[in-house]
Amino acid sequence: MAKRAKLTKGQLRRVKVNQEKRLAKRQIQQDTEWLDDQLGNLETGRVVSRFGQHADIIDTEENIFRCNIRRTVAGLVTGDFVAWRRAPVNEKGLDGIVEAVEDRASVLCRPDQYDGIKPIAANVEQIFIVSSPQPAFSDQIIDRYLVACEDAGIEPIIVMNKTDLIGADEAEFIAQRLSVYEAMGYPVFHASATTNEGIEALRNAFQGKVSVLVGQSGVGKSSLVQAALPEVSLAIGALSNNSGLGQHTTTVARWYPLLNGGALIDSPGIREFGLWHIDADRVTYCFKDFRPFLGGCKFRDCKHLTDPGCALQAAVAEGKLDAGRLDNYHRIIQSLDQN
Template identity: 55%
Template sequence: MTKRKKLSKGQLRRIKANRSKKLQAREDAPLVDDASLGPEQDAVVISRFGQHAEVETQDGHRVKAQIRRTVDSLVSGDQVLFRASKTDDGGVIEAVHPRRSMLTRPDYYDGVKVVAANIDHIFVVSSPLPAFSSQIIDRYLIAAEDTGIEVSIVLNKTDLMTDELRDELDQALEIYRQLGYRVILASAKSAEGVAELGECMADQVNILVGQSGVGKSSLVNALLPQAELLEGAVSDNSGLGQHTTTAAKLLKLDKGGALIDSPGVREFGLWHMDPERVTWCYREFRDLIGTCKFRDCKHNDDPGCAITEALANGDIDEMRYFNYLRIIESMAEQKDSRHIKQKPLD
């Protein structure tokens, strides 16, 4: 389990107010008459909208279901006990099976928000437009490492790259390959890498994460043309699409397994994590933790630091180390200002 950082009073107040508003909304929701419901059956959550969720039953039926008040948290990928209505084409979600994994992200209103459940493989998607940033990749990798779920990297939109840019980005990604991450160069447009991506996803529950506009929904469409998800158009410098995805959605893969498309966020904050945990999430730092001269070493200019020593020896990559310092610094800034600027998209 992750050690969570203490939240400020303002953050706690806001989160509490938001939770009680949500509880109130549930109490206002209509009760479902038990007699009108069929037997319990297993189903998977496709996507969640407020007090409802779309589920798929084991015989492949898609149903829009109400959620029992006793169900605390429900997201795409959750395995649930579902009862179909005898009188209409709806139903009720009675309970959620324990999750074998979940991906979370910090949220301005909810503290920490669960993005999806029961994931086996996270694909961090990047692109040349919006601009490639190894620091953003590192932020997503930290969140992924924190969950213990397998993680790979996708560089999408190769069709937009000159040979020169392709070489440059490929070199930047070589560092990740050396760290043991699989890197896939892909294009939803030219279909490069799409088959390879599909092979890596077979028989697992996969999720695409990454900045808004990198082409997650487009890759889903390339993998599953029948999905017909709405894609955005790169309308400005930020690359934010008009059809930006607002809710996570699960799609079944033809060869078994599933794929979840998730909404991108403008800025992926990590303020909910302990800086020590962030250090641990850097794979190449992990074995060095606890070997610095001082127990409270900040791995910056502290004497006898094992991490800066490994950096000097060339065992740790400069870019990764620079990103690490920037991320730790930005976490401290956010803590000082006691608020998070980012407004969530969903």
């Protein structure tokens, strides 16, 4: 059988451009579903979820409206504040149209090979970085998210979920890595969505704030949201043997209001959380435990590897800086060079 040729990058790009053209065309048709003077006055709301050219908008009374997004409104994402107008009647399942998006106070982003920099969630105050023993614990991934949080200026909180599954062989390693984060001043929570360990403490930490849960697929983000919000019902999947991913893997970020103010945003797991939208100097700065030593290296362009007079290497040798953090830093810098 003939082998099917793989698409080149150029071809993929063209496919994407054509898809966008088609989407834009369809959007023009849908934009005119209602005449302008049939639409209500501008109302404010917040994006619960966004699906292509539609978004669910929530008002202060927690009513949800499915809206079209005007072509002129770009890059809408969960957590955005929007101005929208109500349709005279619900038509084709749509309640109105989003006219504009407000400037964001903060945004968590990741780079995407085809779409460029993709926002994940906007206007969040806290980012809960969720880890678990299954899929395997990785401080490398935690460090990547910590850089993204520091870059976005959003407070990170680390959650070790599935404590019920931590094996005796890995308990010491995990505890050691978590203690490094605690020593740096990052809050660390231990939780289990299965036994309910730590759920009350998490609920307190969520209260009154807008938080997003991030982390690899299958670590239990949706399960933790479900445990914290028993009144709502989320799709949660068992880990499939083949992919190691949840069968009900979350595909779009979604906003869940909390009873007494604030909200939780459940986000889809990301296989490779790239940081190549952040330049190397910025990554260095985003390792906040490095800051006391930066500027102390003998050479201004020190790569903090084998360079003589490196202040970071000296700090590691003196036990003032964690060696694992410096290792992960170098792995991240290498991955920036590869892109």
